[in-house]
Structures are given as structure tokens and as C-alpha cells.
Amino acid sequence: MGTAELALARAGLPGRPDPVLPALDIDLLRALVAVIDQGGFTAAAERLNLTQSAVSMQLKRLEDRLDRRLVERDRRGVRPTADGEVLIGYARRMLALNDEAVLRLLDAGARGRVRIGAPDDYASVFLPPIIARFAAANPRVEIEVRCALSRELEAELAQGGHDLILVTRRDGHGGGSLVRREPLVWAAAADHRPETAETVPLALFPEGCAFRPHALSALDRAQKPWRVALTSGSLSGIQSAVASGLALTALARSTVPPDWRILGPQDGFPALPTVDIALKTAERPSEPVRLMVRHLLDALGAPTIVPPVPIAPPIALG
Template sequence: MALITNLPTDLLRTFITVVELGGHSKAGAALGRSQPAISLQIRRLEELVRTQLLVQDGRTIQPTPAGEALLSYAREMVRINDEAVSYFHRSDRSGVLRIGLPTDYAVAFLQSTLTKFMQDHPSVELEIHCDVSRELHKHLRAEDLDIIVATMSEPRMPYLSRAWTEQPLWAASEAYRPDPDRPIPLGAHLEGCDYRARMIGALDSVERRWRIVYTGPGISGLQNAVLNGLCVTALTHATLLPGMRELPEEEGFPRLEPLRIGLFYKHPRLSVAGLQLVSELVAGIESVGSGVRKLPQ
């Protein structure tokens, strides 16, 4: 029977940190180790997996294809390790966590998880910032946010922990009947919203006229506009309310392109409380029904 190779979590943590911070020196500063020590750990990890994991790209370090593959496993292994350790260090769960959520749906989607976390950890203060996904990614890179849920413009992106697909659907009031001689009245979030772009792209693809009749930053305002018959919009199963109906292709509403959604955080920067919240968010994501499925990492 062949011996199973064990990948030490300290090596995996170093690997994640080098990738996220873009270099051995920055990783060493974050982890409290010298640059030679960081390089030695990376070499040891490469020996264990028998392949090169990192490559120099200009002034930064980038993962090789094999490194990209290992990164997903490494994040999950280190997260589970830290979740286990944090169970025995519950007194360390304190401070402020800044959470970024997309304007369109994530508050409703993850509200129960966030509420339960606040009840279970009263010493941790949550600050929730809602914006379009591209702005959330900017805030995470600038370290203005600790954890974000946001749409993904590419299959693989920095700081990704979990990814899944979301299928948008056309929603209108139950009484709405489309008039083929008039433009579709659209309700949408502000410019830059992925749902807005998908609605316009889908209608343009079938040469169906449209006009924006409602624009607003919040999901509740958009839902009310739909319920009142003012507009049609793109929602998810989680945000479709009683009194609404899904509009099918037979009524002139082409299928909307699915969205890739991700949970992102900078592992080396996250506190014990932050790691615990990530674990609870992951559990919440995986408990959602068939409208959401986990993507292969």
C-alpha cells in the first residue's frame, strides 16, 4: 500500500500568502518569517506535490497552472484547520468585520447567516457595505473590506474561497402582460450591475425594444416597483416575492445568462472572527437549494 503524502498546513498557508501578496518578502512580513524561510517552505511544498507551483511574472509571483489547482485545495484545507483551532479559541472572536455584499440580492440571500453570527458572537461588530460587484472587488483589494460576496468576471480571481452559479430569471407582477407593440419597461439597479447588463443583452439579442423606467440602488425598492406593475426586472429565486411571476421565453423573454458568484477574502489579513464568519457563510451557501450550485474550484 502506497504511503499518503501529507501537506502541512503551515506550508499551505505560506503558499496562499505568497500568491495573495505577490511575493516572498511581503509574505514573510505578513507571517513573521524571513524571505529565505518563505522560499524554503515553498520549495518543500513543491517537493511534496512534485511540481513547480510559482513563477516570476515581472516584479510579482504568479501561480503556475498546477499552483492554481493547488490554491483551491490549500484555501479549503487551511480554512478547515483554522475553523477547528478557532473552536478552542472562542475568546479571540472579537473586533470589527467589514462585509461587502452586492446590491442586488446578497443581503436577502445571506441575511439569516449574518443575523445568527451576530447573535452568537456579540463581541464582533459587523459593518455591511452594499455596492455593485466591481466596486466591492476594488474595496477588497484596497483592504477597505474584509470579506465580500460578488459576481465574477473571470473563472478564477484573486482571493476566491467559494464559487457557485446563480440563474437570474425574468420577474413581473402576476397581472403583467407584455404588449408586443410597446418597449419592455425595465427596472434595474445602477449602471454597472450585472443583472442590468444581462437584461439589456438578452433583449437586444432578439431585437426586442426596451426602456429603463425605474433605477434604484436597493433590492426592496426594485421589488416594490415590480409588484406595483411599474416594471419588469431580473431577480433570483431568493428574491422572487409572492405576487410576482416568472416570465417565460414564450412571452418574448429570452433566457438570461447565468452569473458566477464568489466568496472572497484575503486569508492572511483575516482575524479569527473573520475566519469563523467565512466558515458560516460557506455553510449557508451550501445549504441553499437547487438555484445555486457550487462550481468546481
Template structure:
């Protein structure tokens, strides 16, 4: 029977992937750099694969390293959940989290399920409102944590996920070919709306805002019904949508950055536990290609698939 993997080695491996450096990973796991290097050599021997590859003066995760990373995160997560399940000092209390409905459908089921399994004594209250409202609630102290669309100009959140922001239209209509492009977008404060209009101005493309709403349901309905074109992150794609790219005459938009905001709370341990679950869940969520491939222009979507926010460049052992 094969010997089990060493969780300490996997924890170090994850720290290297997350920090992008053997040196910073050593500080995070409280080991010397030589000890970290030894752990990685032993892990490679145990796996029987090369986990890092040289690229000039830096080391990157190899293809096998990327594959192991997903398993390592799951194993460490299950280890924490197992320990929490038998801990009589488990967290107990009430925490309030807010998120726009754009993200709620895609992300909340995984986040809530994982958090509830690890913290069954914590009551979770969820509020779905636009980012601008959530930011204000964080400032007022009526929310403990918010998953929001990051605004570079305001820099109000810790970015935990990048997704491509995509032009979308109905797969059954040619509304994107109209001389004056009809748009369905958020209110003027919406980061995605500003990005779309800036790009259309650069393209010198005539447009008119046909629908304005903070509701993802309204925007998505107007797109699928063929009434307008919109911009959405990959997580918001739905059956009946077509992704528009350069071949359709649409320029590439900046990434959508999803961030976390923490409020002033009297329960920092619970909030930090939930923040960790959110970050880990978002890092593991991907679009299920086998289920979604027929729902929209999958080739175009894959050409613009999300890039990780964590670096995979690791200087020297």
C-alpha cells in the same frame, strides 16, 4: 450503538469535494495520497455507501456522496463552533462588512447568526450599498470585507457562489408581452443591466428603461406591480414573480457571480474568520422548495437552478 463518524475523514472528504482532486486534497490536509485514499475507503465502509463513481478517467461524487457532503460540512462547522465557544483566546474586535441589499435579505441572517455564535466578542458592522460603492470603500480602506456582484471585466473579487440570472415579471400581469418591453434595472454600471440589454439586442427586441435604481426594493416593487420586467438572481425572487424563459421568448442570461473582496485591515484573523463563514454559509444556502414552490414559476426556476462553483470532478485515487 453505531460508532461515530471520524471528523478527520470528513475533513478530507470535504477537501476532495472542494479542490476537485484527491492529490490537491492530500496537500491541503497534509497527508499522502495513499493515506487519503485509505481514509475514503474507510469512510465508505462506515457509511455503507459508495461516495464516488467513475466517469471515464475521473471520479465524481455519487448521489450518496453529495448527500454526505452537506452533513459533513455541518458537522465540521459545529465542531469549530464548539471549540470556539470554550476558547479563552477567541477573536475579539470590530469588523466591517458591506453587501448590496439584493443579497442582504437572503444571505445576511445566516451569515450573521453563524458568525456571532462562533465569535461572540466580535462586533459586526453591516453596510448595504451597491457593488460599485462597496468596491470603492474597500479601496479606501473603510470596509474590511465586501460581498459583491463579481464583474468579469474587472475581476475584482473571489467568486464564492454562482446563481442563475433570471428574467422576472409579475405573475399577475402580462407586461412581458408588450411590444416595447418596459425594464426596471440598475444604473448603467450594473452588470445585470448590461447582461439584460445585451441579450435584448441579440434578440432584436424593442425595449425602454422605465425605472432605474440601485435599490432592490424599487426594482422588485416595479416587477410585482406589473409595471416592468427585470433581471434578478435566484436569491432575489419574491412572491408574486414569474420567471420568464425561452418559451416566453427570452434568452438565457449569464450566471450571476457573487464574490468576496477583502480590504487592507489591521485585523486579518477576524476578517478571514468572517470570510470563511460567508463562504460556508453561501455554500449551504438553497432555495427552500417546500416553502417557495407556490410563489413563482417554480418549474422554470428549477430548470435554471444554481450550479456550484466548486468542481466535483476528481481524477484518480
């Protein structure tokens, strides 16, 4: 179907009898998702167990079918065009639904175990709806979740302690698939005014957390006195301290409760960097693990959240 016919079909205008929009082939969509997630055709081919030329051909067929360019190359690799950004979200959902439907109809739901590692804030906010949907489609899979700092989880993954981990990527590198980029923000209880304090009280995750050095160094650069009022390895501990007005904290924007205040330069607090959230898997993931990865990418592979306050450009994550 050409560009003119596509336009007529979208608008519902006459021009051909009973216009039919082009069907999107699942295998072609899977190739698009792999190329975007892996950042290139070679890595995508390895992930799909295909040749690089086969992946390139699949992507070209998809572009021809839609009469749209979906990816472009630059010095950093392959990235989606504006049309590709639109399609990738639909593609993830279509792939997840396709796989879920096939497994349910064939009664071939995966069996086994999936061991997931994630920092407590990511596990508390991101994982519950993902695990619920996965478990509904794969009731025979046992799921284990361990919460720890990103660097601890990476070491445990290397030693075979996890099947997949969702972690803060350090220095913008470190392998894995980038699932989203989040602004790091200052957050306080709605009725707490830490901007009026002579010394800023902080509630932070322990030493080794990627967020902690950014919060402290940002305050130091702004010459704002601070003190650590509470250190906790759990998000609930941080939330309790903030909700009580004991302290403010620094969190990824998506993990901030909706009734908290976001503080920024307008409140006298320095801008914080963005953080990259990455998904890493063991070298030879099982079928249940691959299915869980698809669910995670479908749910978390959303466009970057628009920050509510100005943020600094990404810097090394310590």
C-alpha cells in the same frame, strides 16, 4: 470498516454485533472542504497552513474511512464526485457546529470587527440569517455591512476597505472562492403581464451592475424593444417598481420573492446566463473574519439551484 460492513450497518442487518458506523474526523472534513473550495491541493494546503502532501493524505484517509472516492481531477482542477457533493454539505455544517461549540464552551468567542461588502440584493437575501447565527456564536464581534456594486466592492477590498466581500464574479474568473452559481431570470409581479407590452419596461440596478448589460443585450438580440422605467441602487427600490406593475427586472433566482412570476422563452423573453457568486477576503484575514467566512460557505455553498426556465450557458459578465 469495509464496503460490506458499511452496507450492513446502513441497512440495520445482522452481520456483526452492534455495528458502529465510522466516525468522521473534523480535520479530515476540513481538508475536504478546503480542497473543494480552493479548487486544488496546493491552494488548500496554503489555506490550512499544511503541506500539500499532508492535505492529500488527509483526504485519502477520509476516502478510505468511507470507502468512497470523494474528489476527481480534470483539466480545470479538482472537483467533487457525486459522493463528494453529498458529503460536502454535511461537512460544512459539521465544521460550523464544531467551531461554534468549541468557542462557546471555551468562552473564547472571537472579538473584533468584520467588515462585509455585498450588492444590495445579496445583502438583503443572503446575509440576514448568516449574520444572526454568527452573532449568536460571536456576540463580541462588531459587524459592518456596506452595499455597493460588485466592481466597486472589489476596488474597495483592494484598498483595505473591507474584510470580505460577496460579489458577482466577472468572466468566471477574478479569484476568491466560488460559493454558488445562480441562474439569472426575468421576474415580474404576479398580476403584471409585461409580455403583452409593445415596449418592455425595466427596473434595473445602475450602470456597472453585472446583471444590467445581460438583460439589455438579451432583449436586443431577441429584437424586443425596451425602456428603462426605473433605476435603483437598492433591492427595495427594484421590488417596489416590480410589485406596483411599473416594470419587470432581472435578478439572481434566489433573490426573487416567491410570489413573483418567473418569465422565460415560453413568455417571449430570451434566456439569460448564469452568474457566479464568489467570496473574496483581504490578504490577512483576522480570526473573526475566518469564522464569518466559514458561516458564509456553510450557508451558501449549496448545490446550484435548478432553474425554473431554460437558461443560456454562462457568458462574460461585463
